Amino acid sequence: MLERPKRKNPVLRTRQPTLPPAARSRIALGLTAAAALGRFELQQCRDCGTVQYPPREACQQCLSIRLDWKPQPQTGELLSDTVLHHSNDLFFRERLPWRLGLVKLDCGPTVVAHLHERVAQAPGKVTVAAKLDRAGQAVMVALPGKEENMAEDRQLREFTCDPKFRKVLVTDGKTAAGQALVKALAAAGADLIWVGHAEPWKKFAGFDELEKIKQVTLLPLDVTDSKNVREVAAEIGGKVDILVNNAEYHRAYGISNRSGVDTARAEMDVNYFGLLRLAQEFGPAMRGRGADGLASATAWVNVLSIYALANFPPHGTFSASKAAAHSLSQCLRAEMRPAGVRVINVFPGPLDDEWNQLLPPPKVAPAALANAVVKALREGVEDVYPGDVAQEWLARWRDNPKALEKELST
């Protein structure tokens, strides 16, 4: 059972972030690409069906180069296990002892895996998952079968961003989605949740209910106001472990249904420049606390939109602002990586709110979005696509981005 971290002694040096070894061959990044979505995929030969690992450029059985990354059964047999008491690498040296296992997967290959504390000594059955480590690269993790509190394992917590005992900032508490996020994070054990609201002189629907949640502290935060963002960051930036940026400006229409750029500029000001302002003010403080004990700075969540992947003309300028935010989030991800702070991008399908009124169902309920965010934090994935629409768009986009563009333009 994970214990509440002790209060930090501010006089002691904050441990600087280190990362596990991050170098991979290009072919091995296939494992990372799947793990970023929470999937477990291994190379499989299209010609002879052999499943292989470590990743190769050709099939070790028939030498075919027609290799696909395919979902595989995750069960296997723990053949052998060890506890490292020595490591040549700074990241692991600071975290010894460290448990490892050698697992024969039922689909064929033998893998080296990080080993969960609740897995008994070999031999025995395990479930293997591919998780992103602090360097943002996929690693194999051998887990016990289904069990509660799995994420409380000391080693696994190094790879995930569990909100339990962590301090979270949700940038906009005024929307239904923002309020659902706050509730889900509170239920997940977050220690403290700062909730931003842009116009503090107005009481919004749901205000009273938010105030009743004991972890919640409401604070004025307007992501379009550089001075305000700087002041808030100066006050709480050094304590935020997880930042959830859900502030959003959303209007319908594309280019020709409206004259002038005011609406598009407002969308950019919140959706793109808002992220930029937050990243400039909160990013450095969070980077400095990437290894600050059990409750270190650990994740930055951007609520984007599936429209960030391909423009949805009926919401054309909104799509463009989300595409801009998506691009910027990739920059943020690169800049947060040395600190091991994960940037999680959430690409929901249309939310069930007033601005998507004219879109047909299925639409993403606020609670479903919130649960997807908490799940992503707990499982340590990097890209999340909540809702059936988002899943379908993703599949279409991965299959053929040009085809999706054509489909959306008719």
Place this chain on the structure above:
Amino acid sequence: MTRRSYEGVAVAVPVTVPYVRYSIRSAHWWLARCLSDLLKQSRLNKADIDGLAVSSFTLAPDTAIGLTQHLGLSPRWLDHVPFGGASGVVMLRRAARAVQAGDADVVACIAGDTNHVDSFRLTLANFSQFARDAVYPYGAGGPNASFAFLTAYYMRTHGATREDFGKLCVAQRANALKFEHALFKKPLTLDEYMGARPIADPLHLFDCVMPCAGADGFLVLSEQRAKALGLQYARLLGTIERHNAFASDPVQMRAGWVLDRADLYEQAGAAPEDMDFVQTYDDYPVISLMQIEDLGFCAKGEGPEFIRNHTFTCEGSFPLNTSGGQLSVGQAGAAGGSLGMVEALRQLTSAAGARQVKDAKLGLVSGFGMINFDRGLGSGAAIVSC
């Protein structure tokens, strides 16, 4: 087609450039010293060396060909054998064929590496594509973690105990105390072995080799030439080599020797019990035990019993790694693959001093190398006689 014998091949002039824990020199320095010692002891000139085989990890970015210019050699036969612990046997058997075919008259086989304070970590991080992708990110324990898995599996499956492995390590230390170049100078007791700090369970400190800098080398030439030069030499009776054997075994409990040992003993016209000593590749004691089993000294799984029934010092019932092996001399990178070879040559030419195995006439040298992912890929062995 029947295998041609190695008749007429001489293996001579065992050289060890004294190991040091850390060196500020590059691999080229160690290999140069090795070659220089080979020339001095054989009284040959540099121009007489018309064949060169090289094994080294830290020679990068150079390979053997760059080394020819570095050392001012002009060989007509050149080989680079970056196979780690298997390289000694592989260099020997290739050089032997070159000499038999007349492609080269005198082949210098040299293996060596430097060891800077941080070079071991860097070697591990970049050892192979599979290591970088699928092993190093897991705790960066290097081969310790890989061999911990094998050792734990072997202990569970075949009932070996830490004391069994300790017996090998303690005996090798006793042998090392009689070898002037061994880096370990203090005796090791079984209590000290058992009480050592853990490294990667079940491996403890004295199960692991210590990385160091050093070089080993030897000459391969015709018996005729060796006699003319007045060199003491050993004859080569048989060799085997195999890579990536038993690839579908889920965990390595055997290697290529199992496939090739019948061939080896047939070439030599000898049986395991005829060997007067054995030099295994001993990066971890479990690997020595695997070789003892795979080379037919006992059946698979009977290793623990074999250890309990034998003694392994130079005067023991089964003289093993008579210079102390890498576990007690040190692991000078790729030189570890030739450490057993030079010791075998010393034993067979009565140059082993206080370590001399009585009436040593026939010996087996085994090599094992390259933990590319989860197991050692290369295996080889040679039987040599006086």
